[in-house]
Amino acid sequence: MADTLARLYFGQPSTSNGTLYTAPAGSGAVAVVRTIHAANTTANTATLTLALNGTAATAANQILGTFSVPAYGLLVENLNLVLNASDTIQGLQGTSGAITLVISGVTL
Numbered sequence: 001m002a003d004t005l006a007r008l009y010f011g012q013p014s015t016s017n018g019t020l021y022t023a024p025a026g027s028g029a030v031a032v033v034r035t036i037h038a039a040n041t042t043a044n045t046a047t048l049t050l051a052l053n054g055t056a057a058t059a060a061n062q063i064l065g066t067f068s069v070p071a072y073g074l075l076v077e078n079l080n081l082v083l084n085a086s087d088t089i090q091g092l093q094g095t096s097g098a099i100t101l102v103i104s105g106v107t108l
Helices: none
Strands: 004-011 018-022 030-040 046-052 062-069 074-084 088-093 099-107
Touching: 004 018, 004 030, 018 099, 030 046, 030 062, 046 074, 046 099, 062 074, 088 099
Parallel strands: none
Antiparallel strands: 004 099, 018 088, 030 074, 030 099, 046 062, 046 088
């Protein structure tokens, strides 16, 4: 099976925890997160929290813990985060409508 480039998530996370992406299900299925791009479109610092699996973005599963994105600022993370079949990315932001998030990667 060939790698397929994909936009895994695009939008503004809620201020309460939610599932932003679920990796494909099935034997041997995986996805690899390559880039997380977060743009703060407001005049105030805003926070973003992302986690792997679980039912909430708690400290035990955070991959980005309550990270501050400066006013009109940008966070770009280059990763190789492997998600196994049915793994999820959970997330939330601290200020409604402040952060636009794009998660990109490949599915295998």
